[in-house]
Amino acid sequence: MKQKLNISNYIVLLAATAFFVFPLIAAFEFSLRSNQGKSHDWSNYQWILHEPGFRTNLGVSMRLALLTAVAVLVLMVPTIVYLHLGGARWKRLVEFVCLVPLVVPVISFALGVGTAFPTFLQSTVYELSFLYVIISLPYTYRALDVGLSSIPLLTLVEASRASGATMRQTLVFVVIPTIRSAVNGAVFLAVALSLGEFTLAVLLHWDTFPTWIANVSQGHILNAIALSVLSLVGAWVVVMIFALAPKSLRSSKSQEATS
Amino acid sequence: MSQTITKRTDAPKPGVGPLHFANRLGSLKSLIPLLPFFAFIAYFLVFPLTFIFRDAFLSNDGKFTFENFAQCFQGVYGHSFYVSIRLSIISAAIGAVAGALIASAIVKTGTRSRRAVAATASVLANTGGVPLAFMFLAGFGTEGLVTKALKALGWNIYGGSFTLFSASGIILVYSFFQIPLMVLIYSPALENVKPEWREASDSLGGNRLTYFLRITVPLLFPAFLSTALLLFANSFSAYATARAMTSGTLPLMPLLIGNLVDGNVIANQEHLGHAMAVCMVGVSIIVMSIYLLVLKFSKVKR
Numbered sequence: 001m002k003q004k005l006n007i008s009n010y011i012v013l014l015a016a017t018a019f020f021v022f023p024l025i026a027a028f029e030f031s032l033r034s035n036q037g038k039s040h041d042w043s044n045y046q047w048i049l050h051e052p053g054f055r056t057n058l059g060v061s062m063r064l065a066l067l068t069a070v071a072v073l074v075l076m077v078p079t080i081v082y083l084h085l086g087g088a089r090w091k092r093l094v095e096f097v098c099l100v101p102l103v104v105p106v107i108s109f110a111l112g113v114g115t116a117f118p119t120f121l122q123s124t125v126y127e128l129s130f131l132y133v134i135i136s137l138p139y140t141y142r143a144l145d146v147g148l149s150s151i152p153l154l155t156l157v158e159a160s161r162a163s164g165a166t167m168r169q170t171l172v173f174v175v176i177p178t179i180r181s182a183v184n185g186a187v188f189l190a191v192a193l194s195l196g197e198f199t200l201a202v203l204l205h206w207d208t209f210p211t212w213i214a215n216v217s218q219g220h221i222l223n224a225i226a227l228s229v230l231s232l233v234g235a236w237v238v239v240m241i242f243a244l245a246p247k248s249l250r251s252s253k254s255q256e257a258t259s
Numbered sequence: 260m261s262q263t264i265t266k267r268t269d270a271p272k273p274g275v276g277p278l279h280f281a282n283r284l285g286s287l288k289s290l291i292p293l294l295p296f297f298a299f300i301a302y303f304l305v306f307p308l309t310f311i312f313r314d315a316f317l318s319n320d321g322k323f324t325f326e327n328f329a330q331c332f333q334g335v336y337g338h339s340f341y342v343s344i345r346l347s348i349i350s351a352a353i354g355a356v357a358g359a360l361i362a363s364a365i366v367k368t369g370t371r372s373r374r375a376v377a378a379t380a381s382v383l384a385n386t387g388g389v390p391l392a393f394m395f396l397a398g399f400g401t402e403g404l405v406t407k408a409l410k411a412l413g414w415n416i417y418g419g420s421f422t423l424f425s426a427s428g429i430i431l432v433y434s435f436f437q438i439p440l441m442v443l444i445y446s447p448a449l450e451n452v453k454p455e456w457r458e459a460s461d462s463l464g465g466n467r468l469t470y471f472l473r474i475t476v477p478l479l480f481p482a483f484l485s486t487a488l489l490l491f492a493n494s495f496s497a498y499a500t501a502r503a504m505t506s507g508t509l510p511l512m513p514l515l516i517g518n519l520v521d522g523n524v525i526a527n528q529e530h531l532g533h534a535m536a537v538c539m540v541g542v543s544i545i546v547m548s549i550y551l552l553v554l555k556f557s558k559v560k561r
Contacts, residue, residue: 009364016361020383020435026398026405079296087289094293097300102489103547104308105496107513108536111520112307115314115533134304189385198388198499199513203520210389214503217393225397228390236382243378244371 024229031226044226051223053212060125061209065194067129069187072140073176075133076186080144081175084153098141101134109135110203125206132194139193140186147182148175188242192235311540314533327534335510336535343512344542346426347495350433354494355487357434358441365442366449377446380439392503395432399423424505432504433494440493441486448482481557488550492543512539 005013032040048054083091101109113131114122121127156178160170176183198210207215213231217224290297318324330336365376398405401417409416422428452475460470498513505514512535519532 005364005367009367012360012364016357016438019438022408023394023398023405023435026403026408027394029404030397030400030402075296075299079293082292087293089286090290090293094296097297099547100304102492103540103543104304105498105513105536105539105543107496107498107516108311108540109304109307111516111533111536112309112311114520116307116310130299130303133299192382192385196385196388196390198503202499202502203517210499213389213393217503221393221396225393228393228397232382232390232394236379239378239382240375243374 024232027225028229031222031229033222044222045230047220047223048227048230053216054227057207057209057212060207061195064126064129064132064208065191067126068132068136068194069190071129071133072136072186072190073183076137076140076144077176077183078171080141080148081153081157081171083145084148085157095141095145098137100137102138106135106199107203110200113200114204122204125208128197128200128204128206128208129194131200132190132197135197135200136190136193139189143182143185143189144179147179147185151178195235311533311536314530315537317530319530327530328538330531331534331538336515336531339510339512339515340538340542342426342510343495346430346511347491350430350437350494351487351490353430353434354437354441354490355483358438358486359445359483361438362442362446362449366446373446377443380443383439384436384443388499389503391432391435392500395423395428395435396504399428399431424508426509429501429504429509429511432500433497436500437490437494441490444486444489445482448479452478481553485550485553485557488546488553492546492550495542495546496539 029040031044032042034041034043079094083094109131113127117127153175156174157170160174161167165173196210197208198214201208202211202214209231213224213227216227315327316323316325318326332340365373397403399416400406400423406416423432456474457470460474465473496513498517501509501511501514502517508514516532516535516539519528519535
């Protein structure tokens, strides 16, 4: 698959690298400034660690992400498995429904939620998780659908049922381990989305990690920049570890051997 | 690829699928396992959406009116349509062209570097939002390193009318997530272009230009156009970055809606906000319908 790159390809890649790396370096340099830009040290980063808001708000976002991921799996895996088995005639409809969140701008959605939801739902920050499930639908549906299309699902389910497993056992112990990489992809998307989402959180007046960064910037712009660099680099490192890990860690090979 | 998937799953599988003579009742029965999904969608998606539409047609004392929509197209609100759509078109065009160039260079490299680029692109395309805004404030601000470096190279970016808080500044910042998104979605289409076709074109006497015009362009244009439309929708509805950067001063539709609903600028204008939100959904629906048409057309052609 590897082909020779010509000179214009190199120019494009070089320009792209410069365009994406240079602002990041500049932001990093800026976040190290102290004393009105006279010297450089880590004080802006140390401030973050000592600020109690950092831990509480990151905690809220982490819990939201966890709940979103669980909700996505509980809702979507049985649904899509069924679409691949008995409910094939509804596949078009579900596919279409899952694309609707792409058409609705998040700000419009947030407005509707604000007026429509009863107070008991709006009194807890975890309402956001259910909304994150909705706005991640187009991506999670696709990830799981592609994963299920690539395995002999009917054979697996029939074999498992014939051996006396219930449908729930089949889902948890047979189907999910087989499409582990697709499940990982869907979970990863849901988690990334809930950790970075801003619009819904701010319009429904909740404090999450991204809205906290925006609040910090009001009084401590340097600390907000340090936080931004930290969260972007942090997310990038996690994804790179996933993407470049040796194949044995990424795929479901190791699980197959043990089960 | 998607074609083969739909073909295979569309046909009910023998034994488990609904029998072909299934009556209406039987077909409704096959809907039962999907009830949790549809209930969830109905409550968390459809229910809030109906409320935007309802409130858009209500006046402040709860009577039916078209007044909100009339106001939508006047003054700063009408102007925001122009500003928002123009900004989205420019941003989508820049993102699409630059992303396509980068993607066509990257498909030629090895698997490992392709995977690294895809991972990086997915982070940049998704984590945009607030961190991105502050990164650019730091790098491209008057005291930022990028500004200083460009000045040292003889280009004062603040020499003209440029500021980060104007439309051109927002377009610059948006490219930071638009280009990666283009790379991410457009790359799979590029991988379908076989090197053999280049050889075939060469052996039939085609040069680089004919290959580009008669093979690459017809083959990739649908993918290019549809992704560009997605980029348009993406920048059209983007809110977080613009709000964090401009604190709501640029007349973009999402920012105006945010101001109206927060109520800290003008009181009692919530219904106007809802009408604007409905207009945004309308623009989005138009763009996404073209997107679906392009996809359909490209499938028929193949």
